[in-house]
Amino acid sequence: MKQKEYRMATAARTGLLFLKGVPGVAFGDRVAIRDQHGRKRNGQVILASDEVVMVQVFEGTADLSLEETWVRFLEEPFEMPLSPELLGRIFNGIGEPLDDRPPMISRLRRNVNGQPVNPVARAYPREFIQTGISAIDGLNSLVRGQKLPIFSGSGLPHNRLAAQIVRQSRLLGEESRFVVVFAAMGITYADARFFREDFESNGVLGNVVMFINLADDPPIERLILPRTALTVAEYLAFDLDLHVLVVLTDMTYYAEALREVATAKGDVPTRKGYPGYLYSDMAELYERAGRIRNRHGSVTMIPVVSMPSDDITHPIPDLTGYITEGQIVLSRELHNQGIYPPVNIPPSLSRLMKDGIGRDDTREDHPRVASQLYAAYARALEVRNLASIIGAEELPELDRKFLDFADGFEQRFLAQGADEDRSVIETLNLAWELLSLLPADVLTRVTEADLARYHAWDGRKKQEAVE
Amino acid sequence: MSEPGRILEINGPLVMVELAGVTNGEQVRVGELGLTGEVIGLEESRALIQVYEPTEMLRPGDSVTPLGHPFSVELGPGLLGNIFDGIQRPLAGLMEQGGERIPRGLEVPALDRDRRWRFTPEPGLEAGHEIVGGTVLGRVQESEALEHRILVPPHLHGELLELMPAGEYRLEEPIARLRQPLGGIRELRLYHRWPVRQPRPYRARDDSVLPLLTGQRILDTFFPLLKGGKGAIPGPFGAGKTMLQQQIARWANADVVIYVGCGERGNELVDILESFPKLTDPHSGRPLMERTLLVANTSNMPVVAREASIYVGVTLAEYYRDQGFDVVMVADSTSRWAEALREVAGRLGQMPVEEGYPAYLGSRLAAFYERAGRVRTLGGDLGSVSLIGAVSPPGGDFSEPVTNHTKDIIQTFWALSKALADARHYPAISWSESFSDAVEEAARWWHREVDGRWAERRGQALALLAQAEELQRIINLVGAEALSPAQRWSVEMARTLREGLLQQSALDPVDAYCAPRKQFLLLDLMMRVHEEGLELIGMGAPFSVLAELPLMGQLRRAKSQYGNEQLDQLASLGERFRDQLAQVRERYREQKG
Structure with a gap:
């Protein structure tokens, strides 16, 4: 069956491809699609029955012809090949190279959806990270293994702040720096270039793995990109014992892509049209940060969430705040006064601060x-x-x-x-x-x-x- | 038991199966891996199944085996100190067998089958006696802090044929035999099973009341909850719900605490797992973990098990209640449970009513909270289940469906405020939005055990806070100078109340737990200073003289200066204040004269 190609597409819309009469297809199966021009696309089964199979196509369904779309079911979940060679590379959302170098090949491959960490296996994050930024270190301290998002708005310097955190973060009394997994979902070319140049000019590019989906790339790819990136982060942290800093930017575009597919699937909309599972879906990503007992490495996560109309009660920042361990909120008012970083102190919070500071970590007071x-x-x-x-x-x-x-x-x-x-x-x-x-x-x-x-x-x- | 069925369709956690002869609520095993699932709908020969584990790589045609019983939990010694997932699998056991990440289809029994327990039969109970559900057969020391009673399962009764002598028994070894009225013989063991969606029976509700004391001033003194009561903690993110729930779990005067982490952060459970064994229960002096049991379905664990986790928790709570214990269950957060309900409803294509929630949201919430209560157990003891649910309203908007329905059902409403949290006023419980229907009942206890002026002082303090809020509005418009000295004094004293009484630091070892007597002493002290200050101002003393008295700073710091064992010193602080105030009094009496 692995080599069998089907030409049974009955409908294609908003990134979803429907097939009728393909029996025994597994839920979550990886799909290879060949279109009328012979181009390859990638997909995943999101509803499986003998009558109808629904496939989510990461490159989108634009200009697919139903008659000449060939679909192959690969009998495997979506996996990312993993090896130390990942460092310094640039990929798209499904792990294909964007840097003109050969594709990753490794015998070690892992399902990008990951597996939930047993809470009993977690170690509580408590090692203070010095970011060198007073608003963070003094008032909203970051600790290793924490997920601390930046809530921002259009035009605010969240990228500059994220880049500064990445550049300056270190553990007191330790030389080892962080390696960085950078996951860009729907950001502009200019923003992506800013990060790349920042990494380059600091000579850390060799310690960075980038996953890039730009504003004009297919939105559905954004759904799998953070999963691929986090699979790599987990590998670097828990197999290679590295301390990993993951920047996810921008989670708002991720959530919008999720809404797009949910609407096409006909899911019941809740607030602002987002599906009811937005919380669980984002939690699957955010909860991949952390530390594991008896493992040296860690995954620390800095998601960037831009708040539509600066509204912190919008479902995306709101649900994020319920999952992450605090938030750094940026203020337009301070920004307009020329204050950088314009951290709005009252609503900002770090939940894990209490265990990472004080006598043994920073200073007693x-x-x-x-x-x-x-x-x-x-x-x-x-x-x-x-x-x-x-x-x-x-x-x-x-x-x-x-x-x-x-x-x-x-x-x-x-x-x-x-x-x-x-x-x-x-x-x-x-x-x-x-x-x-x-x-x-x-x-x-x-x-x-x-x-x-x-x-x-x-x-x-x-x-x-x-x- | 019916024949295996065949999968027709997989849609996320929901699976449609060709499967005849099953009942709603029946447990099933799905696919080659044997994933755990539950029948939630029937239609002709098809059954709709929600699967508690990820359904990836299941395919149409895979087999589904019904187990013939509803989703139930194991009840017996060995529950305490443990952490279970949403379907009562022990997480430590899962890790032992499956590693750091939770594998699919792994079956580990909730209770350890190899462990031997020292069983002591109930004195006076012997063969030939008639026994009924709830009869205590004997006891097992489950932890240093708790003597577990082995009960005849509810719904069983008959003649006791044999009761084993004292000795060491494993869970599966019979400890008694029972002849049922129709002649069948049943072996009774140290544990039994109970379906989670069915409330455990009791003899009668009990109306006598006692407050549930948490050592948190804003809760105990201002918005009390009763043993067997129902409370809700709604609040936007970052307002301190989890901290407050952990404080309650730490300090409540209960025999057993069940903490259900429902769709919340993994690290929060780790925090409890790491800190509770080091903390001691102020009531028994034993490590807190010995009376605590955790049920964890973190936000990244499968969503339908989240729906089950709340019922698992409350069934465990009822089981300890039936042994005559006071049990507190905190559920963080009931909103995630409601969302799990919504997600399944959405996939079933049920008509959404408010914000996508199904029409039965209100009745499900009510039915859940009704499992709280203080009861006369089947065995004749008194036991209680207090339920405290956190609510996470989207955008902090209390008018959303889950908060709204919850508000109608519960007794005590601890409303968290973003504004207070932003000013780092913790616990950030708003005194104007919160309420308790149990003040009069609680007052009886306070008046009997602590001080007869409790209700009066409490009322005065709330009135002062409300008055100060009014006055603050004036200050915000025209400045403090526009107020009379007496009004400024009230504003100042309200600030002192907020800082010195309402704020309580969970991280301060002296202040984290505040004994009832200390709560009242602080309250009384502040209200007395307020009254005497008003009197002095009436005599002509300027506001600034009073506001600059050293006692003002001392009053604000008293909570963390004097521990629960230093109440005499706290009381004598009042004497010293009297001296300070008397000096002012002298001065203005002379001036007047």
């Missing part, structure tokens, strides 16, 4: 300083609202101090250069410098001992006393 910065900034924003109504001059002195704090926080703590790599100790010292703008008795999230040690921090003088 870190958890309390983070909490205090959040609380002080929240109050300062309230005061700023008030000042915009009644004017800053009318405010009591304490409130004016909060205003100064807010300005300093945004312009000195949040803002930094796209190449500026701050150590977490520098970040914490800077935090105290700013908290010292406020009187000690409003700083209720830190202890008396913290205050004695760090309050009225002037940046340099106490440095020796602390170290």
Whole structure:
């Protein structure tokens, strides 16, 4: 049957091909399709019965002729060949080379859908990653094996931030850098080139595996691309013991492709036309991040999610936030003020931060300083609202101090250069410098001992006393 | 048992099979791998089956074998301390046999067949006695913290023919024999099975009430839940649902805690698995894991098993209730369960009503929550199941169907607020949107056990918070200067209440668990300072003098300064405050004079 080709297509629309009267086809089977021009396409069975078989075609069904479409069922699930040679290569969504080099050949092949990790086999992520970015290290720390998305909007510098994270990330006290799996779904040529040049100019291209599907490539390919990329990431992490950073950009285009196919299949639409299984489907991807007990490597994931109309309640960021371990939210307002990275602090969060920071990981006061910065900034924003109504001059002195704090926080703590790599100790010292703008008795999230040690921090003088 | 059937169609987790003579709810094995499935619909000679494992590479023509019984769980010693998947397979056992990733078609019994348990027969029970479902046959020490009672399965009764003597038994070894009224003889073992979708019977509902204490001030003092009660925690992502549920699982005064991770993150379960064995139960002094049982269907595990996991959890809860224990089950998150329901309904082509959910969403939710309650068991003991469900409303919008239906059913509603979470006010429970129907019942306990002024103080504090919220609106428009000194004092004290009482850090070892007595002392202290401050302001003391008193900072820090064993010191803090306030009083009395 493997070599048998069928010419029994009865319908083709929006990436779906229907065949009638092919018996015994397996659900999830990989399909090779030959069109009237002899070109090859790839597909996968998404509904199987003796009467009708539905095939999802990754290259799309545009200009397929029903009479001259030949379909072969390969009797195997979608698999990706795996070997150390992957590093430095560029592929499309189904693992075919885009870099003019020969296709991957390896005896080791794995089903791109992966298999769920047994929760008992997981190790809890707790190793602090220093990204060199204060808004992340100080307030939303990333740990190895975490999935921490960037929620952004059109025109905001999420790519620059993602590239900076990739470039600067390292573990304190360890030389080993991350290898990168870069999965681009539906992004523009310019954005793809930006990443490629960034990797190239930093000389890390040999440690990167890229999977590229551009805005003008077939959308359905976006459904399999992250699966292929994550299969590679898991292999690098758990077979080759490497620490892998996966950038998935942009998950919004992925979800839109899913909606496109769901609509064509006739699935019941839920919010904004997305299918009810959007959550489970995205979870299958996001949950592939993590660490496994007794394995050295790890998969850390930075998905980029652009929020349609900057709406954080849109189903894509919303469901993502329910699955990922926090989120870094970018703010148009800060961006317009020229602050980079424009991280909107109140809605940003890292759920795994609590176990990755503190005495043994960064510095003893870190958890309390983070909490205090959040609380002080929240109050300062309230005061700023008030000042915009009644004017800053009318405010009591304490409130004016909060205003100064807010300005300093945004312009000195949040803002930094796209190449500026701050150590977490520098970040914490800077935090105290700013908290010292406020009187000690409003700083209720830190202890008396913290205050004695760090309050009225002037940046340099106490440095020796602390170290 | 019927003949094997043949697959006609595979559509994701749903499989249509040519299979006659099965019943709805019956369990089946699908394909060569023997994947676990359940019949969810019948049409002439065809059965619709939902498969609990991925269906990849199944094909039309593959065989399907019915098992002749509904989807059920194993109930017996060895459940506690374990972690099961959504269809009660032990995850540790799966790992032993199948490795780090969950393989398909692997069958591992829920309870360890090789382990021997020390069984002690119930004194006074002997051959010849009439026994009924729920009768305690004997006991097994399941963990240091819990003595497991071996029950006659519900629905069985008859004459006890033989009860084995004390000794070590494996699960499959009979410990008693029973002659049923129609003459059949049944061997009883340390465990039995029960279908998950059928609530376990009890003798009667019990109306006596006790609060479920969690050591969380905003819950116990402000929005109490009763033992046997139903509570919901709705909140947008990042508002702290999971943290709060874990706090409840850690500190609740229950004998058994069942934590169902339904469609949530794998790492959260790892967190529990790693941290609970190190934490001690404040009530028994034993490691928390000894009273805890986890059911895990993480978000990347097959979606239909997610639907089952909630029922597995509640059936296990009822089983411990039937032994006379107080059980708390937390389900995180019921929204994922509802979504699993929706996904299957969608694939079945059922008419969607609201946001794609089927019309029976409300009745399914209600039926699930009705399995909570405090009951007189078949054996005559008192036991309870408290159900606490997290709800994850899309976009944090509480008007969506799952939140809405849940709100109608439950007793206590702990509404999480994004605004509070953004300001890192944890637990981010909104005092204006939350409610509890159990305050009066809880008050009886508080008044008896803690202090007769509890209800009064609670009411005053809520009123102060509400008043301050009103005043805050004025401040936001025209600034604080526009308020009277008394009003500014109220705003200041409301802030103190929020920071010093409502906020509670799960990460602070002193503050994570707050004993009821400490809860009341803090509340009373704050309300007393508020009252006396108002009085002083009435005497002419300026607001700023009061606001700058050292006691204000001390009041906010008291929660983490004084542990549950240092309540005398906390009480004497009140004396010191009285001195500070008395000095102000002296000054203004003189000025007045």
